[in-house]
Amino acid sequence: MENQDDPGRGTPGLRGAKYMTLGFEMAIPIVLLMYLGHKSDAWLGTEPWLFLVGALLGIAVGLYSMFKRVGLIGRRDADR
Numbered sequence: 001m002e003n004q005d006d007p008g009r010g011t012p013g014l015r016g017a018k019y020m021t022l023g024f025e026m027a028i029p030i031v032l033l034m035y036l037g038h039k040s041d042a043w044l045g046t047e048p049w050l051f052l053v054g055a056l057l058g059i060a061v062g063l064y065s066m067f068k069r070v071g072l073i074g075r076r077d078a079d080r
Contacts, residue, residue, distance in 0.1 A: 022069060026062040033058035 037054025041047040 022066055025065045025069060029061040029065065030055065030058035033061070 033054035034051060035054075037051040040050040040054075044050070
């Protein structure tokens with residue numbers, strides 16, 4: 001019996017669909033935390049430090065999210 005939880009199992013075109021959101025998972029935390037850092041800098045007058053902290057934290061969060069997703073996907077594919 002086929003596993004209904006894996007939509008890309010039988011069709012080659014859908015296998016890559018699980019990787020399509022990786023760019024957004026990387027970009028959204030970076031942009032959001034840079035924006036929050038910029039607004040916090042303007043409010044507190046600490047330019048550019050909170051912007052830079054937000055950028056570095058966003059990169060770290062984005063990379064963690066991406067590697068976690070790719071690791072989980074790779075582990076699931078190796079079990080087959």
